[in-house]
Amino acid sequence: MEVLHYSPWDSVLEITKVAQEKGSDPFLWAIQVSSKLNSAGVSLPSLELANLLVQYICWENNVPIAWKFLEKALVLKIVPPLLVLGLLSIRVISYRRSCPAAFRLYMELLKRHAFALKEYTNLPNDDKIMNSLDAIIHFSRIFGVRSNKAGALLVQFVFSIIWQLVDTLLDDDGLLHLTPEKNSIWHTKPQEMEIDSPNNFDEKRIEHTERLLNLNTIMSVELIGQFLQNKVTSRILYLARQNMSTHWGKFTQRVQLLVENSSALRNSTVTTRKVFRQLISDSCKTLSQHFWGSSLQEFHALEQSRPLGTSASFCLGASRSALWLPLDMLLEDAMDASQVNATSAVEIITGLVKSLQAFNETSWHEVFLGLWMAALRLVQRERDPIEGPIPRLDSCMCMLLSITTLVVADLVEEEETASTDEIACGIVSKHQAAGKRRMDLIFSLQNLCGYQSLLTPPQAVITAANQAAAKAMMFTSDIHVDSAYFECVNIADMPINCSGNLHHLIVEACIARNLLDTSAYFWPGYVNGRINKLHQNVPTHMPGWSSFMKGSSLTQLMINALALTPASSLAEIEKIFEIAVKGSDDERIAAATILTGSSLIRGWNIQVTSY
Known part of the structure; x- marks a missing residue:
């Protein structure tokens, strides 16, 4: 008896x-x-299933269930x-007039x-997915960026999707011929299907189609507006603007x-022309005001003047x-409080950082610098926060x-723990296992001082930044004071300028985690000078x-002070926790008040876990 062998794709089609x-x-x-694909080892x-399903729908099975x-x-x-x-963009957009329902579903x-x-x-x-997308839409050839x-x-994919939507609106409004190219660089030219059924000429059906076409036009406008205002896609557009x-x-x-x-666009009740004007205005500060706290011009200058490095190939040309x-x-x-992850933020970010380092083939110096800058950008986006609960x-x-x-700390410890094990096994010497990641961390922190736009402290943390700078200045001036000094002295009364920034707070955090030692205080430019003597005595009470x-x-x-x-x-x-556990009722209440105060919110250097 002959046995017939079906490919898994034949089975998938049959199931469908x-x-x-x-x-x-x-x-x-x-x-x-x-289940079928898993059993077949797929x-x-x-990617093959994606191609199969889109081909299945377009156009022999363009029905709701599919x-x-x-x-x-x-x-x-x-x-x-x-x-x-x-895949849908190259098949559906060009048939948006003859198949408006499909275009609606695509959007x-x-x-x-x-x-x-x-x-x-x-x-x-x-990587395979993105390269397949490029092979389908040809955006790297069109944009001339390999x-x-x-x-x-x-970045190129998102830019191309938005551009396609813009061109469809221009074409449907009869405006595309006013562009210098007179046509679209994408597959947006309307194609007509063969009409076999006399029902297609039904008056009610024609009226329904026209109404759907009008609704699709409105939805296209609103969808473009969403791309321009969304936090992530607006930044992607900025990268396109910067590099293409x-x-x-x-x-x-x-x-x-x-x-x-x-x-x-003029009649839209959701998206205003102001959003579109902001995109094309030379004076616009941001593509998404909610997402960016500093101007695009400042950030552009920052990225251009201080590139992250040269070891890996440039992404989109000049920018990394x-x-x-x-x-x-x-x-x-x-930062989204509505989401609760089973895995801690530290583990999630550590995993992503390691993946990016391997995928982008960058040095750990670049990785650490990129990580610090991403966290600094997060802070800068909140330097003038919208008031809320x-x-x-x-x-x-x-x-x-x-x-x-x-x-x-996890990344540095991971390398040094592995090196310790190798030393114990005689695989490497102590000199070979000196800790390259720790050195790269130091270099990244030294380079970070050049990014002044990102290091400007928000108003609420200026005092903490100034205290960190003053602490370093006193250390380098060989003046030893108790921490009580900073609890009772006004930095403005110091005999020399002790203004600090977020760089000082980052260094203090690294010292607290034993990633650095106080030799960091002697880095060039870290402090503004030396203090000869202090004019104030620390009150003992x-x-x-x-x-x-x-x-x-x-x-x-x-209690109030703590x-x-x-x-x-x-x-x-x-010590406070011990009082909270073993103290009297009044002491426990006092300890709870202290533990849920500033130490909980701003005890950055002692927090072990969060989120």
């Missing part, structure tokens, strides 16, 4: 056809398909969402998946045409920004000085952590 005929639940269909998400199957495959990540969006999928890029940048076949880096291709100036100029010319002539885009996205997500600045500072420092550790009782004045000033060491926290 049967499920379509029966009107099966899309979830059950997805389970069947993924890794998921599957689109539901595709959507369920996207949700369950058995197909790469970005690849599906790319709905864009809304659901194009703004969740962080979820899709860590898929197993990320790169096999997934980050660079992601010629094509950016052509793109903004088209946006200008929309602003001046599009009735859909896209290499670290996943870090910015992850840090923003970590949950201020984010303290959380951002915790991310910079506690979480990021713990990530760095001043309530604070120093006097508390020396035995002062928990008076109300002391609650308002973060502890500087674990020993101080441990």
Whole structure:
């Protein structure tokens, strides 16, 4: 008896056809398909399945149930969402007039998946997915930017999707001929399908189609507006603007045409022309005011004047920004209080940093510098926060000085622990295992001082930054004072300028975690000068952590002082915690007040876990 061997794709097609005929639940269909592919040894998400499903729908099975199957495959990540969006863009956009429902569904999928890029940048076949997208849309050829880096291709992909939507609006409004090129560089020219059914000429059907076409135009405008205002995609557009100036100029010319002539944009109740004007305005500060706290011009100058390094190939030409885009996205997500991860933020960020280092083939010096800069950008975006019930600045500072420092500590410890084991086994000598990551960390911190725009402290942490700078200046001046001095003296009364910035706080955090020692105080430019003598004496009766550790009782004045000033060491926290456990009822209440005060919010150098 002859045995017939079917490929897994034949089986998938058969499962899909049967499920379509029966009107099966899309979830059950997805389970069947993924089970079949797993048994056949096909890794998921599957690029081949994405191609198969899009080809299946376009156009022989352009029916609601087939689109539901595709959507369920996207949700369950058995197909790469970005690849599906790319495949649909080259098939659906050109048939938007003859198949308006399909174009509508394509835009709905864009809304659901194009703004969740962080979820899709860590898929197993990320580089293969992005290269497949490039082979489909040809954006690297069109933009003239050759790169096999997934980050660079992601920027080009998002830019191309938005540009396609802009061109469809221009074409549908009869404005495309006003562009210098007279046509689109994308596959957006409308194609007509063969019409076989007389029902297609039904008056009600024609009326329904026209209404759907108008709704699609409105939705296209609103979708572009979302891309311009979304925190992540607006930054991606900034990277496109920064690195593809010629094509950016052509793109903004088209946006200008929309602003001046599009009735859909003029009549939109969701997206205003102001959003589009902001994109093309030379004087605009940001593409997304919510996302960026500093001007694009400042950030552009920063990136150009202080490139991250030269060892890895440039991403999108002159800028390395896209290499670290996943870090910015992850840090923003970590700030989202609505999400609770089973894994700590330290572990998640550490894993991503190691993946980026391996994927981008960068030095650890570049990695640490990129990590510090991503955390600093997070803080700068909150330097003038919108008032609300949950201020984010303290959380951002915790991310910079506690979480990021713990990530760095884990990475350094990982290498040094492995080196210790190798020394014990006689594989390497002590000289060989000196700790390259620690040295790269030091170099990155020394280089960080050149990024003054990122290091400017928000108003709420200026005092802490000044105290950190004053501490270093006193150390280098060989003046030894107790920590009580900083609890009772005004930095403005110091005999020399002790203004500090976020760099001083980062160094203090690293010293507290034993990543650096006090030799960092002698780095060139770290302090502004020397202090010959102090004009003030430290009051001996001043309530604070120093006097508390020396035995002062928990008076109300002391409780208030300790609650308002973060502890500087674990020993101080441990002493308060002991009172909270073993003290009297009044002492326990006082200890709880102190523990939930500034030490909880701003005890950056002693926080062990967070988020």
